[in-house]
Amino acid sequence: MDALKSLVQPLVGGGGASSVVDGMKLVVLGGTVETARRVSSSAWSHFVNSFFLTAHFSEEDYPYDWLMLWLSRRPEWQRSREFETTTRTTTPGVSSTLDAMNSFGDEDFDGEGPHTPDPEDADEVPGKVKTRVVFQPTFDATHTIYYRGHWLRVKRGRKNGGSGCEMLSISVVARNNTILKQLILQAKKEYEAHAIHRIQIYFADAYGSWRWTDSRHKRPLSSIVLNPGVKEMLLQDTKDFLGSEKWYADRGIPFRRGYLLHGVPGSGKSSLIHAIAGSLQLDIYVVSLSASWISDSTLTTLMGRVPARCILLLEDLDAAFTRSVSREDGEGDDSKEQGPANNPATTTTSSSRGSRHRRSAAATTEQLSESNTLSLSGLLNALDGVAAAEGRILFATTNHLERLDPALCRPGRMDVWIEFKNASKWQAEALFRNFFPIVEEQELEVEEEIEIDELSEAEVDSVVLPEGTNLQVSAVANVVGGEPTTGVVVPTQEVSSPTGSSSSLGLSTLWSMSSSIVGGSSSAASSIFGGSSVPSSPLSSTASPRRVLVNTRSLDSSPSSSPSPVRRGRPLTTQKRGAGADGSSLGTTTTGVGSSGLSTSTTSTGTVTKGVSEKQFGSTNQTYLPPSAAEEDIVAGQRHSAKPLDGITLSRLAKHFADGVPEEEFSVAALQGYLLKHKASPHQAAEGVPEWVVSERDMRERLKREKEARETKEKAEREKKKKEKEEKEKEKEKEKEKTELEKKEAELEKIRAQLAEKEKEIEEKKSGKSTSGKKKKGGECGGYYTCC
Numbered sequence: 001m002d003a004l005k006s007l008v009q010p011l012v013g014g015g016g017a018s019s020v021v022d023g024m025k026l027v028v029l030g031g032t033v034e035t036a037r038r039v040s041s042s043a044w045s046h047f048v049n050s051f052f053l054t055a056h057f058s059e060e061d062y063p064y065d066w067l068m069l070w071l072s073r074r075p076e077w078q079r080s081r082e083f084e085t086t087t088r089t090t091t092p093g094v095s096s097t098l099d100a101m102n103s104f105g106d107e108d109f110d111g112e113g114p115h116t117p118d119p120e121d122a123d124e125v126p127g128k129v130k131t132r133v134v135f136q137p138t139f140d141a142t143h144t145i146y147y148r149g150h151w152l153r154v155k156r157g158r159k160n161g162g163s164g165c166e167m168l169s170i171s172v173v174a175r176n177n178t179i180l181k182q183l184i185l186q187a188k189k190e191y192e193a194h195a196i197h198r199i200q201i202y203f204a205d206a207y208g209s210w211r212w213t214d215s216r217h218k219r220p221l222s223s224i225v226l227n228p229g230v231k232e233m234l235l236q237d238t239k240d241f242l243g244s245e246k247w248y249a250d251r252g253i254p255f256r257r258g259y260l261l262h263g264v265p266g267s268g269k270s271s272l273i274h275a276i277a278g279s280l281q282l283d284i285y286v287v288s289l290s291a292s293w294i295s296d297s298t299l300t301t302l303m304g305r306v307p308a309r310c311i312l313l314l315e316d317l318d319a320a321f322t323r324s325v326s327r328e329d330g331e332g333d334d335s336k337e338q339g340p341a342n343n344p345a346t347t348t349t350s351s352s353r354g355s356r357h358r359r360s361a362a363a364t365t366e367q368l369s370e371s372n373t374l375s376l377s378g379l380l381n382a383l384d385g386v387a388a389a390e391g392r393i394l395f396a397t398t399n400h401l402e403r404l405d406p407a408l409c410r411p412g413r414m415d416v417w418i419e420f421k422n423a424s425k426w427q428a429e430a431l432f433r434n435f436f437p438i439v440e441e442q443e444l445e446v447e448e449e450i451e452i453d454e455l456s457e458a459e460v461d462s463v464v465l466p467e468g469t470n471l472q473v474s475a476v477a478n479v480v481g482g483e484p485t486t487g488v489v490v491p492t493q494e495v496s497s498p499t500g501s502s503s504s505l506g507l508s509t510l511w512s513m514s515s516s517i518v519g520g521s522s523s524a525a526s527s528i529f530g531g532s533s534v535p536s537s538p539l540s541s542t543a544s545p546r547r548v549l550v551n552t553r554s555l556d557s558s559p560s561s562s563p564s565p566v567r568r569g570r571p572l573t574t575q576k577r578g579a580g581a582d583g584s585s586l587g588t589t590t591t592g593v594g595s596s597g598l599s600t601s602t603t604s605t606g607t608v609t610k611g612v613s614e615k616q617f618g619s620t621n622q623t624y625l626p627p628s629a630a631e632e633d634i635v636a637g638q639r640h641s642a643k644p645l646d647g648i649t650l651s652r653l654a655k656h657f658a659d660g661v662p663e664e665e666f667s668v669a670a671l672q673g674y675l676l677k678h679k680a681s682p683h684q685a686a687e688g689v690p691e692w693v694v695s696e697r698d699m700r701e702r703l704k705r706e707k708e709a710r711e712t713k714e715k716a717e718r719e720k721k722k723k724e725k726e727e728k729e730k731e732k733e734k735e736k737e738k739t740e741l742e743k744k745e746a747e748l749e750k751i752r753a754q755l756a757e758k759e760k761e762i763e764e765k766k767s768g769k770s771t772s773g774k775k776k777k778g779g780e781c782g783g784y785y786t787c788c
């Protein structure tokens with residue numbers, strides 16, 4: 001009771017009045033604070049809305065990518081205190097090169113401290129994918145970034161409306177939007193500079209949108225081996241086109257150009273497009289017309305959304321209306337689908353954006369499948385209808401030109417046709433040259449350098465220059481490789497020979513001497529070059545080298561038949577090699593010429609050299625024997641790739657390889673496949689090609705036979721099945737006829753029975769009539785029956 005009183009007391013008055021006032025004060029104070037907060041917040045948003053300029057960027061558009069890259073490089077962005085981690089990137093082409101501050105991987109840390117690479121680990125799993133984890137500020141967190149005298153408020157969020165699309169909002173206090181324009185342009189520039197070595201690939205999706213799928217390194221045009229002039233012509237033509245918008249506009253011609261690449265599979269059509277895109281810095285937009293979801297309207301939408309300057313690629317044009325598995329027969333189901341766009345459910349994009357699309361796309365795949373309603377007129381309209389974008393370069397590829405409708409290939413749609421054939425000998429040789437590495441300039445140079453200036457006079461004097469001084473130098477020149485001599489520097493000062501005669505080391509003299517040496521069958525030089533003819537162009541004498549270069553690298557001793565000198569501009573180098581097993585190889589250390597104009601050599605040339613070398617590094621001295629080509633190949637076989645070859649050896653092997661490849665019988669891809677098998681052993685690759693050709697032919701023959709046998713078997717089975725089916729049908733027919741006959745007989749029987757019954761009835765009626773007549777008669781006249 002007392003407790004209740006104490007509670008009520010303050011309310012009804014008495015001693016507690018002051019505490020009520022205090023309570024009221026508190027309430028008023030709280031209300032005032034809350035009101036002030038709300039007013040200030042609303043005033044702030046009013047201020048923001050009035051003075052801040054806000055730009056929104058959707059991830060579906062390019063500026064989002066540019067800005068994300070720009071932001072990823074800002075320290076304020078990286079310093080975010082609330083972030084999410086991802087192993088994916090949302091920025092096309094940026095994944096592989098995210099700034100170190102923004103991402104980390106195994107290689108950065110090892111437990112507590114920075115990671116020290118373990119040399120043993122390095123080889124553990126060759127080609128192991130190193131995943132990098134990326135920090136990204138969480139959604140809805142606001143970052144303040146200082147940019148050109150302005151404070152930017154940056155916020156990443158999601159679009160309202162359930163689409164889930166990522167948005168970036170940038171607000172800035174400014175009188176106009178110039179600062180935002182500058183920001184976007186700078187981000188674009190940085191992005192382009194960043195992506196300059198890569199091309200972006202976009203695939204069409206089932207919703208009529210282009211989806212970024214991949215970013216690839218540019219392929220150098222030089223890596224494409226086509227007959228001379230083809231790729232140059234194509235590059236020139238595409239460049240001309242891109243630069244002639246006004247010309248087209250002036251003449252009212254739609255600003256589009258189409259290229260049709262047709263021919264055998266594996267001949268470089270796709271590779272050429274890739275390389276051209278790289279050279280022109282264009283992105284590639286791929287649409288596969290055999291996709292199950294493609295329809296006239298989707299294609300029209302896609303064509304309208306192609307950006308102005310890009311390559312639009314229609315792959316396997318002939319498959320557009322067949323949707324076949326086999327390119328050969330055009331029959332089968334429609335599972336031949338390349339790229340994520342063709343089958344949204346199997347998208348392999350690495351971006352989170354892609355994965356989101358993948359999820360939603362998967363949901364509708366079933367509805368979309370079998371909805372390919374693309375028609376020829378739909379395709380033609382999409383290519384050059386009113387809605388089709390201008391400025392794009394269209395590339396279409398096909399293996400079956402004959403299957404294309406002439407309307408599709410007419411000029412205006414396909415302006416340039418390029419045929420791709422199987423590899424010619426020329427291509428085979430060029431492919432080989434491209435495939436194996438060539439020794440870098442520096443590599444062939446010195447491993448040991450002696451400053452001629454540092455040579456003591458005694459040393460210089462001790463060099464005995466026999467009468468053939470010039471010969472020594474010319475031998476050097478030959479060791480250099482019978483190569484073009486541009487940039488080969490040889491001194492011109494006079495040197496006194498021990499005979500007292502003063503001979504000029506004039507280049508022409510030297511070179512003519514060298515030629516004669518090369519010409520001599522037993523010369524050291526010829527043994528080095530394996531009898532190859534060496535061009536005898538005069539040496540240039542433009543400068544004097546400061547050093548004498550001594551190279552202890554051994555040269556390949558295989559005989560060369562290649563006439564093509566490859567390397568140029570290399571300083572005069574010398575080679576050290578041992579005698580071959582036959583003792584014919586030159587074992588020599590030769591020296592170049594110093595700035596003093598002195599030509600020195602520890603050996604002599606020609607017969608003299610041979611004598612010396614045999615004495616020093618004779619066949620008994622196995623230590624100095626260079627490995628044979630086969631041995632080198634075995635060793636190289638253990639390695640990942642071949643040891644770089646010098647120009648002459650490469651040319652010789654390439655020629656040898658090409659000689660073994662029959663003209664236009666195998667595709668470049670097939671030759672590349674063969675070379676890949678021998679990627680570490682060029683000698684084997686060159687030697688083994690005839691054997692490979694035979695085995696390939698055998699295999700083809702076998703496959704052909706197997707195919708024929710399979711086809712015959714299938715045909716026989718089909719025939720058999722057909723016969724069986726026919727017989728079954730016949731039997732069924734008979735059965736049916738029999739049943740019908742029986743049925744009819746039954747009916748007939750029934751009719752007969754009915755007939756018989758009716759006849760009986762009639763009979764009965766007849767007899768009844770006569771009976772009743774009689775009865776009547778009888779009744780009348782006392783009859784025979786009793787009336788009822």
Ligand SMILES: Nc1ncnc2c1ncn2[C@@H]1O[C@H](COP(=O)(O)OP(=O)(O)OP(=O)(O)O)[C@@H](O)[C@H]1O
Pocket residue numbers: 223224225226264265266267268269270271272397398399420668669670672
């Ligand atoms: N002319 C070539 N020059 C260089 N490489 C080539 C050439 N032709 C083919 N290749 C190589 O062969 C492989 C297949 O080439 P690519 O895909 O470009 O051929 P394609 O003609 O487009 O074949 P398909 O018609 O089957 O699509 C690639 O790895 C490529 O490097």
